[in-house]
Amino acid sequence: MKKESQIRTEVGYKYIGQSIPRVDAVEKVTGEAEFIADLYFPDVLHIKLVRSKVPHARIKKIYLDDALRVEGVRGIITGEKAGFLVGICIHDQPPIAREKVRFVGEPVAAVVAENLKAAKKACDLVRVEYGELKAVFDPLEALREDAPRLHEGLGHYFHLPSFNPVPGSNIFHHYHLEKGNVEAGFKRSSFVLERSYSFPHISHAQLEPHGAIARWSSGGELHIYTSSQAPHIVSELLSRIFSIPQSKIRVSVPFVGGGFGGKSDFTLEPLVSYVARFFPGKWVRLILDREEMFFGSLIGRGCRSVMKMGASRDGKILAAEVKMYFGGGAYGDCVINIVTGGGHNSTGPYEIENVVVDSYGVYTNNPPVGAYRGYGHPEAHWMTERHIEVMAEALGISSLEFRLKNILRPGSENNLGQIIREENGDLESCVRIAAREIGFEEDVSGYTEKKKVFGVPSVKIAKDVSALEILPQKRFVAGRGIAALMKSPVISTSAGSSAIIRANADGSFELQVSAIDIGQGSMTVLTQIAAETLDVPVDKIRLFKGADTSLTPYEWQTVASSTTWKAGNAVRRAALQIIDSFKEIASVVLDVPKEGLSIRDGCVWYGNESIPYSRLALGYVFPDGKTIHGPVIGWGSVVPEGMTYPDPKTGRGELAAEWTFGCQAAEVEVDVYTGRIRVKKFVTVIDAGKIINPVLAKGQVEGAVVQGMGATLNEVLIYSKEGIIRNASLTDYKIPTAQDIPEKLVTIFLENPQPDSPYGVRPIAEHGIVSVAPAIANAVKDATGVDFYDLPLNPDRVIEALYGKKV
């Protein structure tokens, strides 16, 4: 560590704004950090799942006899005995299939054995007799009258009041938003354009597979270790489904190797707990294989959408009508809030007077969809930021100008009816800086044929030219594109965070939170916030590395880029309470008013007199041994104040507690021979508020950009006609590698502080992914003249677009 006590930034911070090394770096680099698969328990029993091979069927009979005879098998659990349905917002999922299977890969039986080999062997011997039903994989097809119904009981499912399932259909949630009068807006428009877009199902591909290890004690208490972003949600859920108090459930989370939303809400915990209940006193373990990760937990995205937008001749957007259809897979609970959040933010960072949004969550016979970094916003921005581009071209103005004419500014009213304030950030500057960085405002030669304003194709390969006549003059064509972005955390109105800090005898501190470090660096950042507030070096703060619902205080869940902002605020409040206690003790010791005291460098000061924290931590001991106060503990607790449920009629209200605005821009090179798109430069500008740790913040954005690039250029879960994922392995599900990262990754933060957050921070962890796809596609349009509306932009799509499917 550098001489921290001497370093103060211009605003007077010592630890905030410093790129201190990660506090978990050593454990992770040496391999000492323990992840779920590293935990060993005596006499552990292993689960291997028998999974459905058909997408939609009644379970007629499950034959277990042969499998039960395998040596080492201790039992096989089916779903029949589970008298509950899993879910938080909507209860629609059995822990193991019951009566029906609804996707290929759904657990039908759990073989429990003394070793994995026996479990695997037995799995192969379980035979399931199905009565096959028609299956549906596309959300639009699932809406048709003659589509098979996945959940006959939809009308009876419990759901929270802010959701609207449509009984008798496959719609598990319909979110409707209305602002102004859309019809009137379209009438006033001199140009109206309607188009469809799609974003396929993709996989999170976390480095660490999902896993859970559970034991029911003989006394009926449950202890579960899990790789999760949401230990308290899991605890609440398990409490409900097993009808036992949360005080008898302990959820422990060790180090987590990547979440990206795929470990939020719940994953394997209900299943493993349900199975373990049949083996009291035994630890029961399930760790997914890499291949199972593609169909055995949550998948992401999967959205088809239609946008209709009207604008005046001079480029003012007057109306927008949006329909979004989220193919939510077989169960809706983990995707249901994406339907709302993706819906209300679907028109992007623009002020539009008249808006109607209908966003549907639709059951399909795919693995269930859950949160994936960006939470509906990448799907929405893929549509809107491409639409803006196409509109601008048709209107004959540059899309940069078109954007700047319509973006949300202080004073603008967003779709929800909230007025954007100065403190929400400076989107206009983000857009202008991104445009400048990618070279729209200056002459960059060497690439495009003609140095025109962007949006004008430089090389056009007409679709009607046969492939045979093509011998392109240039193998590589380059282009540049831009796409703005916004995101609000889509969280529960009561999404609380809390923190506890305890003072040690030597003046160092123990910090406990249940926010999970899923790789984003929250351990480090929260430590920095505590260090700054208490004014002690970071190595005098020990953050408990892990979460445990019986030890660490409540955290709703680690999602929505909200940890630094929300848990950070809780940590700051806890630290302030410690200071308050220290001052209280010191005021007695020094016999001075508390208000006249200050803290600095690990001491409480009154003028030139000081008392070090070490003498206050456990209470003050006077020279005669008399002691006052006792051990000092501080706690902090926050909720996103003022949030409300959406108005049932208009879908509006205080649904967003925060806003983060930004803009992204890409420079691409299209290989006309191979259809490969390479991103040469990618720029992200975000008004991030105060940056706590510049290196970590930049890492978050760069990681998000590269992850988004994967989904833009390659990633897609390929289903067979029978709903089987055909590329359920990293051999054929290609995520970007180090070799694929753009040569130039530029990240620029504006730091206009957010007043109600600790040190002025704003959420940023997901935002780098939000507009990656449209920025790249807009650049591809610039390079080739081709508009793409469906992802990914893989060689199949590019080659077909460039050469035409002739011959």
Place this chain on the structure above:
Amino acid sequence: MVKKFKRDFDKMKYFSPDSLADAVEALLKYPDSHLLAGGTDLLVEKRSGKIRVETVVDLKRIEGLDKIETLPEGVQIGALVTVNRLLEKCPLLPGLEALKDAGKVFGCYEIRNRATIGGNIAHASPGAEYASTMVALNATFRIFGPSGVHEVPAEAFFTGPGRSILKRGEILIAMIVPLVPGSASAYVRASRVDGMDLAVINCALYVSNQDGGDGKGVRVCFGAVAEKPLRIIEIEKILSEGKWEGENLLKNVLKCKEILMKTLSPRETSIRANPFTKKVLAGNLLEDAIGRVGERLG
């Protein structure tokens, strides 16, 4: 005598003979045994359950299989030469360029450290880097078996996806690539990402100035467009005609592309690219390879 290192590895039988004869004996004694070279295919397929592996005959202790030698008839590459070793040690001789082109895009560095050229060939994947390359380079494969050593042309080696002419008890031990002064070659491929990936389709091209009187000796082989590496004689003929420059070459390239669009019929079910893409890519990769070979011929 079959010497064996027995290890209780998942109850798998593991033999590590130090002579080819012992290896053959083990292969014959255990009809379900698998040969192990680098293991980069075998272990992956074992883990995925695609194959059952109960007995393994490891070739790595047999001396001489990992050598690269320049002989009068050509460069002889031992079957156990790893890709990285080939990249480091193979002499930079005219005509052999494709061997290194292929090595540079093969797997990733770690895989290249383990994977062997012979294993890549004997596994007979239709898109294997060294399958198309060896066919284009007109290599000869040396096979050791119960009845001794025999040789076959590379082209005759492959019989289908994952299938070759190798019979039980036979081992591919070396590949001999002929050296022809004034020749050049290139290997190009399309992949989905720049990092570790398999070839979506590949193309190896070999051109010799000395063959066949006035024309050029041209050999072209495509990978991952058919059940086995595919040579297209019609294209080779066209490219052998006339001068290798300007209008003539351009005209010929267009003709080749037309033929590829008409004659190739890649399988519909590939998840790496659809047939139309593969056909377009075949022509474009060929053009790319021609450009590279042209430069190398000088």
